[in-house]
Amino acid sequence: MSELRLLSDLNPGDHGVIAAVHAPEGLGKRLTALGFSTGRPLRLVRRALLAGPLHVRLGTTDVALRMAEAAGIQVRVAAPGPA
Amino acid sequence: MRRVALVGMPNTGKSTLFNRLTGASARTGNWPGVTVELASARVLAGRHMVELVDLPGLYDLHGFSDDERVVRHFLEAAPVDALVVVLNASQLDRQLALALQVKALGLPTLVLLNMADEARRYGIRIDEAGLAADLGLPVAAISAKLGTGQAEAVRRLAALLDAAGPARDAALREALAEDHRREAAVESLLARHVHVPPRLSDTASDRLDRVVLHPWLGLPLFFVAMLAVFQAVFLLGTPLQDGVEALFGAARKSALEPLLAPLPAFTRGILLDGVWAGVGTVAAFVPLIVVFFFFLAAVEDSGYLSRAAFLTDSLMARLGLDGRAFVMLLMGFGCNVPALMGTRVMRDRPMRLLSMLTIPFSLCSARLQVFVFIAAAIFRPGVAPWVLFGLYVASFLAVIVTALAFKGRFASREPFVIELPPWRAPSLRLVSLRGWIEVRHFLRRATTFIFVGVVAVWLLTHLPAGAAPAGPGTLAGWIGHALQPVLGPLGIDEKLAVALLFGFVAKEVVIGAFAVIYGLEGDALAAGLAGSMDWVAATSFMIFTLIYTPCLSTIATLRTESGSLGFTALAVAWPLALAWVTGFAFYQGMRLAGF
Numbered sequence: 099m100s101e102l103r104l105l106s107d108l109n110p111g112d113h114g115v116i117a118a119v120h121a122p123e124g125l126g127k128r129l130t131a132l133g134f135s136t137g138r139p140l141r142l143v144r145r146a147l148l149a150g151p152l153h154v155r156l157g158t159t160d161v162a163l164r165m166a167e168a169a170g171i172q173v174r175v176a177a178p179g180p181a
Numbered sequence: 182m183r184r185v186a187l188v189g190m191p192n193t194g195k196s197t198l199f200n201r202l203t204g205a206s207a208r209t210g211n212w213p214g215v216t217v218e219l220a221s222a223r224v225l226a227g228r229h230m231v232e233l234v235d236l237p238g239l240y241d242l243h244g245f246s247d248d249e250r251v252v253r254h255f256l257e258a259a260p261v262d263a264l265v266v267v268l269n270a271s272q273l274d275r276q277l278a279l280a281l282q283v284k285a286l287g288l289p290t291l292v293l294l295n296m297a298d299e300a301r302r303y304g305i306r307i308d309e310a311g312l313a314a315d316l317g318l319p320v321a322a323i324s325a326k327l328g329t330g331q332a333e334a335v336r337r338l339a340a341l342l343d344a345a346g347p348a349r350d351a352a353l354r355e356a357l358a359e360d361h362r363r364e365a366a367v368e369s370l371l372a373r374h375v376h377v378p379p380r381l382s383d384t385a386s387d388r389l390d391r392v393v394l395h396p397w398l399g400l401p402l403f404f405v406a407m408l409a410v411f412q413a414v415f416l417l418g419t420p421l422q423d424g425v426e427a428l429f430g431a432a433r434k435s436a437l438e439p440l441l442a443p444l445p446a447f448t449r450g451i452l453l454d455g456v457w458a459g460v461g462t463v464a465a466f467v468p469l470i471v472v473f474f475f476f477l478a479a480v481e482d483s484g485y486l487s488r489a490a491f492l493t494d495s496l497m498a499r500l501g502l503d504g505r506a507f508v509m510l511l512m513g514f515g516c517n518v519p520a521l522m523g524t525r526v527m528r529d530r531p532m533r534l535l536s537m538l539t540i541p542f543s544l545c546s547a548r549l550q551v552f553v554f555i556a557a558a559i560f561r562p563g564v565a566p567w568v569l570f571g572l573y574v575a576s577f578l579a580v581i582v583t584a585l586a587f588k589g590r591f592a593s594r595e596p597f598v599i600e601l602p603p604w605r606a607p608s609l610r611l612v613s614l615r616g617w618i619e620v621r622h623f624l625r626r627a628t629t630f631i632f633v634g635v636v637a638v639w640l641l642t643h644l645p646a647g648a649a650p651a652g653p654g655t656l657a658g659w660i661g662h663a664l665q666p667v668l669g670p671l672g673i674d675e676k677l678a679v680a681l682l683f684g685f686v687a688k689e690v691v692i693g694a695f696a697v698i699y700g701l702e703g704d705a706l707a708a709g710l711a712g713s714m715d716w717v718a719a720t721s722f723m724i725f726t727l728i729y730t731p732c733l734s735t736i737a738t739l740r741t742e743s744g745s746l747g748f749t750a751l752a753v754a755w756p757l758a759l760a761w762v763t764g765f766a767f768y769q770g771m772r773l774a775g776f
Contacts, residue, residue, distance in 0.1 A: 125596050131190070131240030132600065133275040147396050150495030151597060158271050158303060160601035162491045164498070167596045 103175050105142070105152070106168035113141035114175035121170045129167075133159050140173060182223075183342050184232045184260065188252065188283055189267035190276055191238035192602045194295045196220075198267055198325035199235040200614050202335070219255070227339025234259075242282040248528060256286070263289040263341050270300035270307060270322060273375050277367050280316065289345040290318050291337050297322035297330065299603070303384075308374045315370055326608050386603040393485070399492045406485070407511050410476050414469070414515055419546070421468030429461035447646055455639035467624070471616045473512065473519035478615040480508075482607035486526060487599055494597060500581060501588025503527075503597055506536040510580060513543030517735045521742055535584060535591035537739060538752055541731035542579040544572060547688040552723055554692050558707035559719040568720065572727055579728055579759060587755075635733070638686050642679070651679055651698050671725060671764040672718035681725070687732045717776050721768040728760035 102117055116138050121129055133156040134140075143153040143160070151162045189195035203222035221234040236255060237248035266283050268276040273294070280292050294300075294307060313320035319337045323330030393399060437457060441449045480486055490504030497503050505526055513520035520540050527533040544552075552572055556565040641657040648654035653662065653675065661678035668678050676698050683694035695701075701709045714722070730753055731739065740749040 125598070127241050127243075128596075128598055131275065131278075132598065143390075144394060144396070146394075146491055146495055147400070148495040150498075151491055153390075153394065153491065153601065157274050158305075159275060160603070161598060162487070162494075162601050163598040164494070164596065167598055 100174050105171040106165045108142040110144045114173040117174045118172040183229050183262040185263045186234045186261050187265050193267050193269040194325040195267040226335050229342045265291045267293045267295050270294040270297045271303050289341045292318050292320045294322045298324045306376045312374045414472050418469040418472040422465050425465050455636040469516050474616040478612040479607040484602045484604045487601050500584035513540040517541050517545050518738045521738045531591040532593040539580045539583050544576040551691045558710045672721045672768045717771045721764045725760045725764040
């Protein structure tokens with residue numbers, strides 16, 4: 099049981115596998131270098147207050163990114179719950 | 182002499198390694214093809230004298246961020262004999278691609294797996310020999326923080342240089358997009374040689390994050406932490422600063438004054454009150470900068486700075502800034518100079534410039550001294566603290582107005598995607614080294630500028646010869662008089678205008694200038710001030726002093742850090758305009774209201 103959602107819509111604790119990364123050239127390269135590529139597992143650790151940035155874990159790398167950037171990343175979410 | 186460049190992603194400990202290898206011998210300098218300064222130093226590797234260059238951190242050799250461009254332009258313009266790629270051993274899954282990119286350049290390359298100790302704690306096992314064989318590059322595991330593996334790494338570098346021919350700078354451009362093959366190679370290398378446990382254990386870092394990044398507690402906790410750092414910097418820095426000043430005063434009294442006594446009064450004045458005072462002004466900043474960078478390096482190395490950016494980002498984003506700018510603004514309340522130097526942690530130039538434009542509005546400790554004196558002289562004891570509080574609020578408002586006014590002009594192109602490195606204990610040795618390097622940077626770049634400014638103000642307040650110092654007969658007096666049409670509407674008279682001229686050198690000098698101008702000191706001066714202006718004029722003067730111009734040291738720092746005269750001019754002109762409008766609105770508004 100899995101569903102496709104935007105990273106910006108996930109709740110803390112949700113985890114899944116990256117299905118697609120939509121980003122302009124420069125940002126795309128940056129995201130790839132930080133580990134955002136199709137097929138990689140990912141977990142939303144927490145969100146900052148007031149629609150602030152998201153704290154995402156990819157493997158051993160922790161990344162903070164804003165909602166705008168997270169809205170370009172599609173995640174195939176496994177059953178929600180603590181990772 | 183062989184040239185070797187260090188390449189690696191941000192947060193891999195590349196600069197830590199550089200500092201460790203080169204000690205304090207590093208210098209920053211200009212290089213062909215690039216506009217930024219790069220640190221380099223000479224080190225001995227076997228029988229080779231090596232010029233080691235620390236290149237900016239980059240994620241992608243073929244990327245387009247400022248730093249990534251700098252690295253490419255440097256490699257194309259300066260012949261390099263070999264490259265050292267520094268990778269974070271616990272993040273090889275995403276960092277190996279960089280090693281392959283560098284390998285594709287065709288230069289002799291050494292791969293260093295840094296933070297090997299941290300990787301082991303994660304349970305990551307790396308088959309170095311196998312990885313080296315399949316990569317076709319020598320590989321060594323090190324810990325730059327602990328210093329382990331360093332000797333072995335230098336030996337490998339020497340061996341690499343033994344085998345290397347003369348530097349080849351052509352053929353570099355050939356090495357281009359092989360991105361598809363590279364990705365497959367990473368997958369295969371990882372699958373065969375690197376074992377990562379499927380799910381990381383709940384580390385101490387996670388537990389600490391749960392508190393520090395807590396949705397509600399995180400921000401207050403950060404404020405408390407910054408307040409503590411701020412207090413510590415000034416608890417330690419201010420006595421040291423006073424000590425340096427006392428030292429300079431003592432040297433002047435006991436050695437210089439008797440020594441220079443035979444000289445004519447004018448020459449003696451320019452040497453003592455111009456040159457010596459200028460040297461003293463510069464020197465007094467040194468302890469503050471050392472202590473500040475000591476703490477900043479500790480905060481940065483620990484990983485808290487990235488987390489502060491995470492916490493404050495949603496607030497600062499509305500001003501066109503990000504969380505790191507907030508940290509520097511807070512630091513600016515101590516002293517603007519190190520806070521400006523601290524903006525180097527920002528990679529994106531427009532955002533860094535916008536931060537540098539806002540920092541001089543932070544009510545620094547020098548301005549606080551002036552305001553405490555004036556507030557105590559003019560206001561009742563119950564009211565004075567509220568006046569100071571109001572000035573702090575005005576300081577924040579000036580920052581907000583400035584950021585909002587200029588965020589379009591310095592629009593940040595960079596999306597906010599930053600790494601949150603795991604918490605690490607900062608190493609004392611490296612943190613102190615950083616403090617020392619920053620002080621040298623400040624001394625080298627700021628001295629001439631400050632020196633010239635101090636001498637110029639001395640001349641303005643003492644020429645023509647024979648006029649009473651800073652009196653109406655001097656050049657400064659004339660300027661004060663000429664400025665009356667502009668400053669009069671703000672309630673600032675000729676004497677106060679001359680004091681503002683002094684404040685341009687350093688804000689704390691304003692009170693000293695009052696003493697010279699009014700010919701009074703201490704309580705008599707306070708009484709004199711109270712007699713010569715009412716609370717509206719005094720407040721208008723304080724508002725103007727808060728905003729009007731960064732001090733000389735700050736301007737010198739703005740210039741060296743931005744590398745642009747145009748930007749420095751803006752950073753002086755905009756506060757002047759803002760100060761005038763604010764002072765005018767306040768003074769005239771209050772007078773209209775009948776005060």
